[in-house]
Amino acid sequence: MPLVRIDFRKGIHNDLGNKIGAIVYRSMIETINVPENDNFQIISEHEANGLIYDPNYLGIHRSNGIIIIQVTLNEGRTTDMKKAFYKMVSERLHQELGLSKEDIFINLVEVKKENWSFGHGVAQYAQ
């Protein structure tokens, strides 16, 4: 169900895209009740002029290594669950891949459960 879009600049995280994606996926399972194997991601790299960020907004010091993670998922997660998700993604990207926690930008877009078809033209989550 979650559809994850991950965007970062070219030449910064060479070959790390799939590892970043895998950490996002596992963190969703552990914090926001995403089912096992529900893993769909689009990972895009951009030239410097294709990914714009502010290096200091809210006092956070971002670098060209910024990673923008936008997750479309079903509504219903609590704020505490969302906080746990942000924290786990950030910590694991730092601990396992050495990325800066200040470079991890996350946004969630929530939709209804009947807004998905996983194949066969069927709305698998609709009642």
Added chain:
Amino acid sequence: MPLVRIDFRKGIHNDLGNKIGAIVYRSMIETINVPENDNFQIISEHEANGLIYDPNYLGIHRSNGIIIIQVTLNEGRTTDMKKAFYKMVSERLHQELGLSKEDIFINLVEVKKENWSFGHGVAQYAQ
């Protein structure tokens, strides 16, 4: 009004992108009351490591031919209309282009009618 993003892997659906998009467009008109000529789409192809999918989630057997269709549209369609849309897209992509119904992944993101400007800096759908 719908803004359609279609993503798939490179080298799989050569030159089929626009035909896939046209089927999505016509299916929206016939099932979810999208107006004639309201056709805006972004179609992107990705290297293998840029589009991640699970090959068996929910018992559906996906291949590298997976097509991810994300549609942003106005809220208000019923679940039955959404189901009809998924079914028609899937059947037509299979019948007209020979694609596997198991490879068709669809997600809807709903917004308010005042959330669109189609040109001239005006919110054409706002009251």
Added chain:
Amino acid sequence: MPLVRIDFRKGIHNDLGNKIGAIVYRSMIETINVPENDNFQIISEHEANGLIYDPNYLGIHRSNGIIIIQVTLNEGRTTDMKKAFYKMVSERLHQELGLSKEDIFINLVEVKKENWSFGHGVAQYAQ
């Protein structure tokens, strides 16, 4: 907070991507209460077959110079604020960069304030 995706065709707006983005950013500050320095954008150029548009929907005459601007932001802006945003973006892109107002397509996707992490794995806008 706003995450801005800007898409247009290659070879049309050479080197204008960042200027277009800067106008969208400044217009958000002046019309829809976006904080200063809250600037995060993904700008993508597409081959002709990767960006489909209707050249006449709603009587607006679009060209290959069409610019699709999709903004994910917090809910709560009034319709009047949204209208002011569309108008300012369109007018400035026309006046400052010579773009056609008929080529400016804008869509807003609204989310809750706890749906963002700007770094450090923290939900900075959650209460």
